[in-house]
Structures are given as C-alpha cells and as structure tokens.
Amino acid sequence: MACTTGPVTSTLNNEEIHRYSRHLIMPEVGIEGQQKLKAAKVLCVGAGGLGAPLAMYLAAAGVGTLGLLDFDVVDVTNLQRQIIHGTKDIGKKKIDSAFETLTDINPHVNLIRHEVALTSENALDIIKDYDIVVDGTDNFPTRYLVNDACVLLGKPNVYGSIFRFEGQVTVLCTEEGPCYRCLYPEPPPPGLVPSCAEGGVLGILPGTVGLLQATETVKLILGIGKPLIGRLMIYNALDMDFRFFKVRRDPAWAPGTPHPTIKKLIDYQEFCGVPHASEAPAPVAAPVPEITVKELKAKLDRKENFVLVDVREVHEHQICNLPEAKLIPLGTLPQRLSELNPADEIVVHCRSGVRSGKACGVLKEAGFKNVWNVKGGILAWSDEVDPSVPKY
Amino acid sequence: MAKVSIPTPLRQFTEQKDTVEYAGATVGEVLNGLTGQFGGLRQHLFNDEGKLRNFVNIYLNDEDIRYLEKTDTAVSDSDTITIIPSIAGGLN
Numbered sequence: 001m002a003c004t005t006g007p008v009t010s011t012l013n014n015e016e017i018h019r020y021s022r023h024l025i026m027p028e029v030g031i032e033g034q035q036k037l038k039a040a041k042v043l044c045v046g047a048g049g050l051g052a053p054l055a056m057y058l059a060a061a062g063v064g065t066l067g068l069l070d071f072d073v074v075d076v077t078n079l080q081r082q083i084i085h086g087t088k089d090i091g092k093k094k095i096d097s098a099f100e101t102l103t104d105i106n107p108h109v110n111l112i113r114h115e116v117a118l119t120s121e122n123a124l125d126i127i128k129d130y131d132i133v134v135d136g137t138d139n140f141p142t143r144y145l146v147n148d149a150c151v152l153l154g155k156p157n158v159y160g161s162i163f164r165f166e167g168q169v170t171v172l173c174t175e176e177g178p179c180y181r182c183l184y185p186e187p188p189p190p191g192l193v194p195s196c197a198e199g200g201v202l203g204i205l206p207g208t209v210g211l212l213q214a215t216e217t218v219k220l221i222l223g224i225g226k227p228l229i230g231r232l233m234i235y236n237a238l239d240m241d242f243r244f245f246k247v248r249r250d251p252a253w254a255p256g257t258p259h260p261t262i263k264k265l266i267d268y269q270e271f272c273g274v275p276h277a278s279e280a281p282a283p284v285a286a287p288v289p290e291i292t293v294k295e296l297k298a299k300l301d302r303k304e305n306f307v308l309v310d311v312r313e314v315h316e317h318q319i320c321n322l323p324e325a326k327l328i329p330l331g332t333l334p335q336r337l338s339e340l341n342p343a344d345e346i347v348v349h350c351r352s353g354v355r356s357g358k359a360c361g362v363l364k365e366a367g368f369k370n371v372w373n374v375k376g377g378i379l380a381w382s383d384e385v386d387p388s389v390p391k392y
Numbered sequence: 393m394a395k396v397s398i399p400t401p402l403r404q405f406t407e408q409k410d411t412v413e414y415a416g417a418t419v420g421e422v423l424n425g426l427t428g429q430f431g432g433l434r435q436h437l438f439n440d441e442g443k444l445r446n447f448v449n450i451y452l453n454d455e456d457i458r459y460l461e462k463t464d465t466a467v468s469d470s471d472t473i474t475i476i477p478s479i480a481g482g483l484n
Binding site for chain 2: 049137138139140143161162163164165166168183184185186187188199201232234236239243244245246247248331
C-alpha cells in the first residue's frame, strides 16, 4: 500500500512528541508509526454524518494531511449527529465549520479543502494525491464513482454506510481485496431504498460507524492488525450486534491486473438510473394531478365534500397532523382500500409530497378517478398556511 | 426450520419482524416461504425473471450464496440466512 511503504520523512517536533505520547508508548505505533500517520494523506469524501466524527479522530490521531470534500451548508437538522459542527455554525459552509473544529483539535494537520461535488471529471485528479479514501457519502452514484476512481488509481477505500439503526463497514479496493462492485454489482433503482432523510438515522450511529472507518484507516496507515478486507461488518445498534460476512473479489479480477470492466469513469447518474437535473423527468404513465397547500386550505375552508388522506406513519402523525385527515400509512394502503370510496374526491398528503404521489398511483391503479396529491406535503403547509405546524 | 435475518430497511415489509423461520431444503425454498408470507418483499429480492437482484446479497451463515450454489444451496435447521441490501446513507 502506498501509505505504508517508501521513505517516511515526516519528523515530529517536541510538541508533537508530547501530544502523541499515548501513541508513542505503544510498540504497535511508536515513533515510526506516528511518523507514518504524519506522512499519510487521507481524503474524507463528505463532512457529514460519517465524515464528521472520523475526520475529528483522524486529525486528533495525527494524520498529517486530511482532505475534506464537501459543498454543503450546516443545517439545524444536521446537529443531531454531526458533532464537528455546532449551533453557532448553522448556515456556514460545512467545510469552514469542520476546518475550525479540526484546526482546534490539532493545528499540526495540513487540511485541504475540496469545496466541490465529486464528479467523473474531477474525481481522479482529486483522489490521485491521497493514500486512502474514506467514503462517507450518502448516495449510490457517488459511492460507485468513489469506488471506480479508487480501483483505477489503486487507492484503498474505507467504506461505511448507515440506515436507521444499522451500519455497514468494509475496506475496499486494496491490492488483493474486493471492490464495491464485487460486493454489489449494481445499485438499486432509485426510490427502492429510502435515504436517511426519508428513513431517519439514530444520531449516534454515524459516530460509531465513522469511528470504525477511522480505526480501519489508521490500521491501514500503520500496517498493523487485521484489516476489514474481504469482510463486511454489519453493526446493529438495537441488538448491539456485530456480524461479519465474507466479501470475495470478483474471480474475473486477478490481483495485479486491471479491473475487467472498470476502465474509465462513467456517467454514474445514468448508471444508477437517476434522471439528470438538466433533463425533464421521464414522463410517468398517468401523471398525478397536484393541488397546492393554499388550494387545500381553501377547499377545507369552503367545507367541500372530499376525503383528505395522510399516508405518513403513525409516529409522524404524532409529531404534527391536519385534524381533517384520515391516517392510512402508505404501506397499509393496499389492504385498506375498502375504507375509501372510489366515487369520492380523494386528496392525499404526506410529509413532502413524495409518498403521497406514490399513494395516488396506488389509488389510481385501484380504479379511483378523482385523486389529488398535495404538493410539498405538510412541510409546505407549515411554510405557507400554518407556521405553528412543526417541520421535521 | 432455517432462520432468516431481515435487515432494517426491509422490515417494513415483514411487519417489523427482524427474524423469521421457514422450512425448506434450499435457500430458494426458504426465501419462497418468506416472500409467500410477505409479498411486498419479493420485488426487493427477485427480478421479474425470478433471479436474485444484484443489489441485495443473500448470505448462508457468513458466505455469499453467489459463491455457493446460489438459490439451490442446501440449508439445514441450524443455518441462518441473512439478507443484506446495499445502503448508501452517510452524509446527510
């Protein structure tokens, strides 16, 4: 591995020797290991849930060069888990806020800013200067992009991902180990797997998973221990259960040879079936008519004869709701169609309008003719009609 | 009866059950029992041709069944089948 071989030139000054003394007295690290850490260049893709805790510990541990790639802004909903940012940082660029924290943790770290989205055009150029990439992104196109760039450049990719109470960690793209495509050859189609924004995540989980990634990164740099290569670790916080599964390198990809199918970076949005922002969305079979929250308010005020259906989950209904709405969670809608009358006018809402759009599709397929989706959901209701309704 | 471990993202289709047990001589038979009871799960595991999808891995104990006999892999009562879908969350 690039980071564990070659001459190490990074000498430590007296302040650094004092700072890292708890490392230096361990024979597995020692002065030589600490110099390897100082010489190492690690790129954290994303300064969010996973990137925040792992960057903090990598900086504290003395990783000499830490690149951060992020172009997002700190939002109040990030603070439940992204402890590199604080309340005072809301509205700041994440990269600025993260740099402040990291510089305070360890001023000896050379921080490199990549305030961009990783793309097929810039990925190779950015990643080539690093020894190890730590993937803390949140979408399939970037996951496959990071993987393919690491395969092409021969850089280890310390992978972590999270969902609700569950995390996955593994080390990919080493000389002899598997890559992400060996683990999952294809991404799921868009919409099949909910994101953290839709599915939620226990705030502590990315801390645990990010620190497992940081641990693997430090082990790779030091060349010690048994790295998580060829093994997928699944952590379940509810059961407090760590399980390990074998991940094999694609037999068609012999160590020391170029990958048989990854030859260059491709269009990952297309690969993952995500429509380009610049393109019009693919026409759906039967577009669902929408009404705005203001129109809904007017209909309610006029006491029009229609049925308002809320397709969110029970626990979301407890956060906030429209009293006129009948709660039928989307997953239970097919079984509960008999509670609705196809002759009625049905108006469906959810949190943001996505699930209610799906519900309208279910209703139309079941023969309901007069179905409307509330554009923007209860979030828009809070913004435009009644600010006393909390947003979540 | 082999145990099937259901991952968090797919528990919405199994009435939130985390493990279920089905009789079956092969992984395919056990999964058929599972998708027979919870129909919503089927499209997440199999494509229209009935082939396992490429973004969901099925493990018999700690081994990916792609490297065993796929859905024909024999199962005994002490085995655990684990479904592991790809998840991408991490940044936001």
